[in-house]
Ligand SMILES: NC(=O)C1=CN([C@@H]2O[C@H](COP(=O)(O)OP(=O)(O)OC[C@H]3O[C@@H](n4cnc5c(N)ncnc54)[C@H](OP(=O)(O)O)[C@@H]3O)[C@@H](O)[C@H]2O)C=CC1
């Protein structure tokens with residue numbers, strides 16, 4: 001069995017990941033961790049996440065960033081389900097100690113230091129490690145993930161957006177003179193478990209946020225190699241992302257070329273479902289799938305693509321498991337489907 005530790009296991013992504021690892025036929029939990037001064041230190045994991053009662057009998061152990069390397073000899077891999085700045089430091093220490101790390105935060109997803117400073121608000125301390133990190137978009141970077149010691153698991157909106165756009169970009173069908181426009185809505189779990197006014201029950205409505213300034217704009221653009229306009233919305237539901245993407249295709253592109261691009265990109269990729277009807281959050285909630293469907297307006301040459309995922313699963317934890325599957329020599333979907 002591959003033994004894994006999860007740091008940030010009290011949070012939404014970490015808890016879901018613990019559930020996936022618990023059920024996985026090849027992996028087992030070595031330890032579940034929270035921060036040094038966590039209010040949840042030494043609590044039972046299942047006392048916080050009751051759906052795992054009598055399933056995962058573990059205590060949440062506090063660990064400091066400076067002590068993180070001591071986990072390396074105790075397990076085969078460490079998942080960081082922690083805030084960005086905490087991940088910057090911990091991932092560096094784990095790699096330095098010879099460990100394998102899957103970071104679910106945004107700490108190692110971008111390559112340009114000035115863009116990181118602009119969108120994340122801090123100066124990245126380990127630029128050389130940024131060049132070693134592999135972007136864990138599992139359907140696209142499998143060969144690199146298999147060799148990586150640091151995998152930067154993509155953000156939730158970028159997973160939904162890139163899954164929809166990359167087949168068209170690879171097939172060179174996108175008219176580069178018109179910037180693709182992504183409108184996406186996420187359930188409130190995307191903002192994490194800790195109490196915040198903006199995600200409290202009476203405040204959550206259905207509204208745009210981070211307009212023209214969200215950190216996922218440069219993440220999508222970098223890994224698509226094309227600029228995008230991205231507008232996230234907070235929805236009044238718990239989980240799931242629906243992204244509606246409008247883009248202009250090169251003149252003369254027909255529906256057969258588009259269908260071919262998606263079929264070529266995702267043939268044999270079980271976790272991407274090319275649907276015959278419009279995706280809906282209820283069809284992906286609680287699943288590791290990306291659902292895609294598209295329609296071409298032949299009059300204008302514009303294409304609408306809709307993508308749906310569960311933000312905590314394909315947008316975080318289950319994609320992290322896909323990456324770990326690849327890294328340790330298993331099929332990408334092992335233990336997930
Ligand atoms: N929720 C989602 O849909 C997605 C989340 N992500 C990313 O995954 C990561 C986790 O997100 P999410 O689960 O939503 O966040 P939560 O706020 O729900 O959980 C964060 C976890 O990190 C722990 N933590 C905080 N600071 C530290 C630290 N310095 N050292 C160790 N543990 C720490 C927290 O526990 P405590 O503070 O008690 O120590 C908690 O367990 C984030 O980087 C997020 O951006 C990515 C994609 C989607």
Ligand SMILES: CC(=O)N[C@@H](CCC(=O)OP(=O)(O)O)C(=O)O
Pocket residue numbers: 104105106154155156157186187188189190191192232234315
């Ligand atoms: C609804 C909501 O607030 N969603 C989060 C995205 C969560 C995610 O994917 O996160 P990271 O890039 O931080 O890992 C946000 O917009 O910040």
